[in-house]
Amino acid sequence: MTREKLAEGVKEGMADPTGLISQGRGEAFDYLMGERTTEPARHAEKVAAAMLLRAENPVVCMNGNSVVLDPEGLIALAEAVPAKMEVNLFHRTPERMEKLISYMESKGAKNVLGRDPDTRIPGLNHDRALCTQEGVGSSDVIVVPIEDGDRAEALVAMGKKVISLDLNPLSRTSRMATVPISDEISRALANITAYVKELRGKDAEIDALISSYSARKTREGEIEAICGYLMSEFSKE
Numbered sequence: 001m002t003r004e005k006l007a008e009g010v011k012e013g014m015a016d017p018t019g020l021i022s023q024g025r026g027e028a029f030d031y032l033m034g035e036r037t038t039e040p041a042r043h044a045e046k047v048a049a050a051m052l053l054r055a056e057n058p059v060v061c062m063n064g065n066s067v068v069l070d071p072e073g074l075i076a077l078a079e080a081v082p083a084k085m086e087v088n089l090f091h092r093t094p095e096r097m098e099k100l101i102s103y104m105e106s107k108g109a110k111n112v113l114g115r116d117p118d119t120r121i122p123g124l125n126h127d128r129a130l131c132t133q134e135g136v137g138s139s140d141v142i143v144v145p146i147e148d149g150d151r152a153e154a155l156v157a158m159g160k161k162v163i164s165l166d167l168n169p170l171s172r173t174s175r176m177a178t179v180p181i182s183d184e185i186s187r188a189l190a191n192i193t194a195y196v197k198e199l200r201g202k203d204a205e206i207d208a209l210i211s212s213y214s215a216r217k218t219r220e221g222e223i224e225a226i227c228g229y230l231m232s233e234f235s236k237e
């Protein structure tokens with residue numbers, strides 16, 4: 001189903017063909033995790049929810065893959081926090097931006113940013129540095145599903161707390177992110193949204209989650225989960 005969605009998104013001009021390669025890489029890691037949310041990912045999703053609730057200007061970023069794969073999940077998370085939504089693309093054209101933003105609006109998203117960028121992310125070249133000051137430019141916590149590593153690094157360099165959704169715990173994005181979440185996008189979005197609702201108003205728990213969090217331990221835990229799942233194949237009778 002996921003592959004069909006992306007293939008159709010490419011045909012419609014919303015997803016770039018390179019997005020298929022990115023998705024394939026991610027699916028490989030999902031298989032190695034047993035196509036389930038691991039405990040390290042679940043904890044990171046809860047921490048992500050805590051950070052979003054503490055944020056002054058949280059933003060949910062979207063690219064072609066994320067819009068095609070789970071527009072409803074993106075909207076549900078943004079509404080639950082609440083957070084602004086902004087489309088940012090590596091392969092950017094006015095036509096593609098309009099298609100993606102219009103598609104999100106047709107799904108019920110309101111005030112989607114990205115049509116009229118008025119600032120840039122320092123350290124990035126070409127059009128992928130373009131963003132809006134209202135959204136990404138002034139954000140303090142930002143969710144970046146299926147993001148490029150150098151862009152994630154540039155956002156962290158701006159002082160932003162970056163929550164990444166990237167199935168590969170060894171990717172540059174996962175290494176750079178404040179909270180790296182190695183989980184399939186729909187599962188991750190649903191879990192973070194549920195935790196936002198669960199944690200709202202629980203200030204002490206929110207503070208404890210944020211202060212005790214270790215991105216390194218999350219990534220280590222993911223590798224251990226992968227190894228454990230693979231070795232379980234040989235413990236079956």
